[in-house]
Amino acid sequence: MSKDTMGYRLYGYVIGKEIHFEIENRRLYRLPQGSADKSFIFGSVLFNHTMLHLFVYLLQHGRHTTVPREELLRVVWEENDLVPSSQRLWQVLKNLNRRLSLLGLPDDFIANVRGSGYIINYVDITPIYYRVSELQRCPEIITES
Template sequence: MKGDLFGFLIDDNIQIDINSNRIVKISVDNANKSCVLGAVTLTDIMMNLLIYLLENSKGRVISKEELLEKVWDERELRSSTQRLWQIIKGLKSKLAIVGVPDDFISSCRGQGYIVQCSSIKTLYSVAND
């Protein structure tokens, strides 16, 4: 049985924690017995966009219109393609800080955006009943 959506795991070392709007990367080098930790915090709109992309891309291009409607309009926020572009650019910059490749979120000219990663796991919190 699944609990509430907690976040996502990308490539087994990058965790997206929805409740804290944080992305954390933990890299362990067993040979050198070292650990590297990196973290970034996202704005609410960046996190909402990332969640929508991760839940709905799965190998398909998500149109700009769909993103504007689902991430902005349904939350009664002002949407525009310029705003979408700015948030995507900022999100990609934040993802790069923790080592996510630039092409993780790719633009399909004139169509929309797609997530380019085969190793994304959805994480759920366990209900305490």
């Protein structure tokens, strides 16, 4: 049984100790853990919809196994009524890895496994869930007459 069917929904991920990813807000940000000096550095990047779908899909399915290129094209592009192409996949992955490296993640956070597909090349990733309230599950508005 998935967490979603048990009353929980995926909120995002914590990557390492400092990187936070909020799916709903399409935001990835870094909150540095304590520092010797009193300076505070905050970094944040936003994702477009295609990049968001690709990143979430890889975090969900590519942390322990390689995700084939054809699967990414189908799930991220075709199922969102977009025209898939290897060139577009390469561009989005290149831009995604560049944004991830801006926040201090390795350049090969998403690695190309030649001839197989793509995999998340990072171990310390923790999914964060929240409990779905009854109000959130029921989209109808109930009013008293």
